[in-house]
Amino acid sequence: MSVNKSIPKVDGMGLVLGKPAYTDDFAPRDALIVKVLRSPHAHAEITSIDTSKALMIPEIKCVLTHLNVPDVIFSRAGQGYPEPSPYDAKILDKTVRYMGDAVAVVAGTSEHMVDLAMSQIKVKYEVKDAIIDFETALDHETLIHANENTFSMFPIGHDAKRNLAASYEMMIGDVPKTLESCDVVHRATYYTQAQSHAMAEPHNVTAYYDVQDRLTIMSSTQTPFHVRRIIARNLGVDLSKVRVIKPRIGGGFGGKQAIHGEFYVALVTKITGKPAKMIYTRKEVFESTYTRHAMRIDLTVGAMKDGTIKALDMEVLSNTGAYGEHALTVLMVTGAKNLPLYNHVESVGFKGNVVYTNTTPAGAFRGYGAIQGNFALESIIDELAAKLEMDPVEIRTMNMIKEGETSEIFEVMGEGKEGMAMMIESCKLDQCIENVMKSIQWKEKYPMRVMPDGKIRGVGMALAMQGSGIPGIDMASAIIKLNDDGFFSLVVGATDIGTGSDTILAQMAAETLNVPVDQIIVYSSDTDLTPFDTGAYASSTTYVSGHSVRIAAENMVEVILDKARRFFGTEDVSYDGKTVRAGSQEMTLKAFSTVLYYSEQQEQLVSSGSFVGEKAPPPYMAGACEVEIDPRTGRIEVLEYHASVDCGTVVNPNLARIQVEGALLQGIGMTLYEEAIYRNNGRLYNNSFLTYKVPTRMDVGPMHINFVDSFEPSGPFGAKSVGEIGIDTPPAAIANAVYNATGMRIRKLPIRSEDLWEMMNKKQTLI
Amino acid sequence: MEVTLIINGDHFGFSAEPDEVLLDTLRKLGFKSVKRGCDTTSCGMCHIIVDGQLVPSCSYLTVRANRKKIVTVEGVQEKVRAIAEFMTAEGVEQCGYCSPGHMMSLIALFEENPKPTIDEVKHYLAGNMCRCSGFEGQHRAIAAYLEVEQS
Numbered sequence A: 001m002s003v004n005k006s007i008p009k010v011d012g013m014g015l016v017l018g019k020p021a022y023t024d025d026f027a028p029r030d031a032l033i034v035k036v037l038r039s040p041h042a043h044a045e046i047t048s049i050d051t052s053k054a055l056m057i058p059e060i061k062c063v064l065t066h067l068n069v070p071d072v073i074f075s076r077a078g079q080g081y082p083e084p085s086p087y088d089a090k091i092l093d094k095t096v097r098y099m100g101d102a103v104a105v106v107a108g109t110s111e112h113m114v115d116l117a118m119s120q121i122k123v124k125y126e127v128k129d130a131i132i133d134f135e136t137a138l139d140h141e142t143l144i145h146a147n148e149n150t151f152s153m154f155p156i157g158h159d160a161k162r163n164l165a166a167s168y169e170m171m172i173g174d175v176p177k178t179l180e181s182c183d184v185v186h187r188a189t190y191y192t193q194a195q196s197h198a199m200a201e202p203h204n205v206t207a208y209y210d211v212q213d214r215l216t217i218m219s220s221t222q223t224p225f226h227v228r229r230i231i232a233r234n235l236g237v238d239l240s241k242v243r244v245i246k247p248r249i250g251g252g253f254g255g256k257q258a259i260h261g262e263f264y265v266a267l268v269t270k271i272t273g274k275p276a277k278m279i280y281t282r283k284e285v286f287e288s289t290y291t292r293h294a295m296r297i298d299l300t301v302g303a304m305k306d307g308t309i310k311a312l313d314m315e316v317l318s319n320t321g322a323y324g325e326h327a328l329t330v331l332m333v334t335g336a337k338n339l340p341l342y343n344h345v346e347s348v349g350f351k352g353n354v355v356y357t358n359t360t361p362a363g364a365f366r367g368y369g370a371i372q373g374n375f376a377l378e379s380i381i382d383e384l385a386a387k388l389e390m391d392p393v394e395i396r397t398m399n400m401i402k403e404g405e406t407s408e409i410f411e412v413m414g415e416g417k418e419g420m421a422m423m424i425e426s427c428k429l430d431q432c433i434e435n436v437m438k439s440i441q442w443k444e445k446y447p448m449r450v451m452p453d454g455k456i457r458g459v460g461m462a463l464a465m466q467g468s469g470i471p472g473i474d475m476a477s478a479i480i481k482l483n484d485d486g487f488f489s490l491v492v493g494a495t496d497i498g499t500g501s502d503t504i505l506a507q508m509a510a511e512t513l514n515v516p517v518d519q520i521i522v523y524s525s526d527t528d529l530t531p532f533d534t535g536a537y538a539s540s541t542t543y544v545s546g547h548s549v550r551i552a553a554e555n556m557v558e559v560i561l562d563k564a565r566r567f568f569g570t571e572d573v574s575y576d577g578k579t580v581r582a583g584s585q586e587m588t589l590k591a592f593s594t595v596l597y598y599s600e601q602q603e604q605l606v607s608s609g610s611f612v613g614e615k616a617p618p619p620y621m622a623g624a625c626e627v628e629i630d631p632r633t634g635r636i637e638v639l640e641y642h643a644s645v646d647c648g649t650v651v652n653p654n655l656a657r658i659q660v661e662g663a664l665l666q667g668i669g670m671t672l673y674e675e676a677i678y679r680n681n682g683r684l685y686n687n688s689f690l691t692y693k694v695p696t697r698m699d700v701g702p703m704h705i706n707f708v709d710s711f712e713p714s715g716p717f718g719a720k721s722v723g724e725i726g727i728d729t730p731p732a733a734i735a736n737a738v739y740n741a742t743g744m745r746i747r748k749l750p751i752r753s754e755d756l757w758e759m760m761n762k763k764q765t766l767i
Numbered sequence B: 001m002e003v004t005l006i007i008n009g010d011h012f013g014f015s016a017e018p019d020e021v022l023l024d025t026l027r028k029l030g031f032k033s034v035k036r037g038c039d040t041t042s043c044g045m046c047h048i049i050v051d052g053q054l055v056p057s058c059s060y061l062t063v064r065a066n067r068k069k070i071v072t073v074e075g076v077q078e079k080v081r082a083i084a085e086f087m088t089a090e091g092v093e094q095c096g097y098c099s100p101g102h103m104m105s106l107i108a109l110f111e112e113n114p115k116p117t118i119d120e121v122k123h124y125l126a127g128n129m130c131r132c133s134g135f136e137g138q139h140r141a142i143a144a145y146l147e148v149e150q151s
C-alpha cells in the first residue's frame, strides 16, 4: 500500500543536496542577460523613448519598447481558456500603470553593460493622476485603462470606463425580506490588505532555440501549458514551435500563475536567435509581479434569538491593481468558498466590484479570496454570538454545513461562470471542532485569562472550506508506460511547485499498480513530452491530477492483462504487481516486460488517463489559537495554533502536515505582520525582505495539526485537496482570540499591536 | 583582478570583476547549490562557509576571498545527507530552494556547537528564511537528528 503513507519526496534529497534543479541552474552559459527598465511613475504616458545610445553599446544585442514589440492585448493570468479575466495587458505599453510597470527591455552579453544601457535610455513621460486608494477608484475621473480596447472573452462585468475590471452579483432567496423577519441583524465592514507572496525563488525564465529550431522556454511557472498558449498566440508563433519546461520551482503560492518575464525573454531570443535569461530581483518580485487582492467586505448576518442564521449578505470591493488578472475569480471565491459554510440560511446574497488602481497587479495567491472572505465571515459569527450572548462554537455547530447536505451556491457560483450542483459527501467539521477544542483545552481557556505578569490570554476559533479544482473546466492527464525490467514511467502535466505532487501522484500510481513507489519514475510539466494539465492552482492537483493518474494506472493494469491474454493465449489472466499469471503459467513482471521489449510478441505497453471534475469537494478545517497580549504595548503573540483538517484520505501525511503548517504560518503572517504598503505616490514602501516582514522561525509557536478520519467518495482513493485550506483560518481565529482577550473587535488586517493598544487605551473602534 | 579560490578543496584561478560577489562567481563555476533569494542580505539562501566562517555569499566580494577556503553544499555531501535524511523524513523540504543555505548554517553551527539546544538552533538559523514549511517541521527534524547524533 502506498497511499496514506509518509513517503519522502521523490526529489527531496536531491534538492537538499543542492543538485541543479531550478530554472537558472540550467540556463545556458552564454545566455543574454535580460533586464527590464521600469516605470518611476504610478501612472504616465510615454511620450518619447530614445534607445539609440543604449544600442550603441556593442554588448547590447536587443532593446525592446512598446514601439517594436507586437501590439497585442491579452490577459497574463494562467487560467482556463477562454480566461475569465479581462484582456487588458500588452507586452509593453505606451501607458504605464504602476511604479514598476515595464517600460523597456534590454538584453546584452554583460550585466554591467545592460545596467549601463538601461541608464542610457531616455524616456519622456507625461505624468497622469494616479489612483492609489481603491475605495475611490470606481467612477474616478482618472481612467486607468482608458486608451486601449480592453475586453473580456465572455461577460465578466468588465467596464474600463468605470475602472471596473470585473463585477458580479447574485442572490438566492430574498435577503431584504429575510432580514426583516430576523430577531437580530448585524452588519460590519472588514478590510484585508495586499500581501506579497515572497516565495523563496525569484521569478526567472530562460529561452533558447533547440536543435530543431524550436523556441524552448524554461520557466518558474505554475502553468506551463497556459504559458505556451499565451506566448505562442501573442508572438504569432505556432504552438507546435514552442516548448515550455518547468523544472523545480522555489515556491509559487499563486504568484507564478501568470506570465511574468516569459514574453520579454522569449522575444529577445526570437529576435536575436540567442539564448536569453531573466532573473527578477527581489525588488521586482515585490513591486512588479503580484500581490493578494486587498478587499473591503461589507457583511450582514440575520439571525433568530436562538442562534439560527437566516440570512447572509456579502458585498466586496476588491483591488486588482493595474491589471485585472484573476479579478473575477478571486472575487467569486470570496463568496463561493465561504458562504456555503452556513448553508441552512433562508436567503443569501453576494455581490462585488473589482477595481483598477495604480498599484502592483493583484493576482492568484493561496486562499484566492477564500481567506479574505473567511476573515469577514468567521469574525461576524463571533460578533453575532456576542450579540446573542451565545457561545460562538455553539452557533457554528448549529448552523454549519453537514454531510449529505448541499448549498445552492455551489450551483449558482463557479469560478468566472455558473458552478455545478454538488452534494457534500464528506464533511467532518463537527469532528474537526471537537478535535481542536480538545487539543487547545478550549473549555478551560475560553474566553480569556489574565496571567500573573498582567498579560492577557484569549482563545479564538474559525472554520474554513476550500475547493478541489475547478469542476467542468480544469483538466489533468497522465501517461504511464511500462519499461523493460518491469518499472513504470509516470508522465504528468501536473506542476509540482514544491507541493510534493510528483510524489503523491507516484504514490497513487503505485497503489493501483501494486508496486513500490520507487518503481514509478515521475516526469512532469514539459509541454513537449507530458500530457495536458491546466497547472498547479485552485487546489486541484491531488483531486484532478490524482484522478487522471488513477485512471491511467487502472488502464495500465488492463493493458498488461490484455497483453497477457494475447501472449499466453488464454482468458484466465491475472496481475498482482509482481507476477503475471495465465492459467498455470506465470512470469514475473520484470521478465514479462523484458521479453515483450526484446524477444517475443514485441510491443510497448502504454496507458493514459484524463479527468475533469464534476464537483470540487471542499476540504474543511477548524482552526483555534491562543494569543497573549501585553496590555502595556498591545503586542500580540500567537502562543499556539491548533488545526484539524478534513481533506479526505491523506495521501501523504507528512507532506500534508507540512502543507498545513506552512499555510498556517503564511496566514499568521497575513494576520499580524505582512502588508504591501503603498505611499500616496504609488511607491511600494516595503519592497525587500528587510522591510517586508514575513514570519521567521523566531515568530512561530507550536502548531498542532491533526487530520480527521474522512473519505471523499468522489476523490481519488478518497482524497480531497489540502494545499490552500490551511491559510484560511488565522485571520478570523486570531481576531476572535484578540476580542476574547481584550473585548476589542479588530476588523482590519493586519492586526497591528499599535492599533490594538490605541483601541484598548482610547476605547475606540478602528473602523 | 586575478583570484584563486579554493572551493571544496579544488583550486580555481580566474579573473574577477572588482564588484563581483561570491554568489555569482560560485554559480558561474557550476556550484548551483548556492541560491539567490534577495538583494538585501536577509534570506540566508546563499550561505556558504569561507575559512570556517558562515557568510552570505551574496555580499562577500570574490576578490576578498582570494586564497581562502570555501565550502558549499557540493563539498560536504555526506554531512548534508546525514542531516537531510531527517529533513526528508519529515517532508520539510517543500520547494527546497532554501535548503542548501539552511544546511550550510546547520553545518557551521554544529562545528561551533556540536550539542546545541533547539533554542540555540533557532537563534543561529534566525536568518534562514523559509516561506514554505512553517519552520516547525525543520525544528522537529533537527531535534531528531541531534537526538540520534548525541546518543
Ligand code: FES
Binding pocket: B035, B036, B037, B038, B039, B040, B041, B042, B043, B044, B045, B046, B047, B056, B057, B058, B059
Ligand atoms: S541572497 Fe539573500 S542573504 Fe544572500
Ligand code: FES
Binding pocket: A200, A250, A251, A498, B092, B093, B094, B095, B096, B097, B098, B099, B129, B130, B131, B132, B133
Ligand atoms: S522549502 Fe521553500 S522556502 Fe523553504
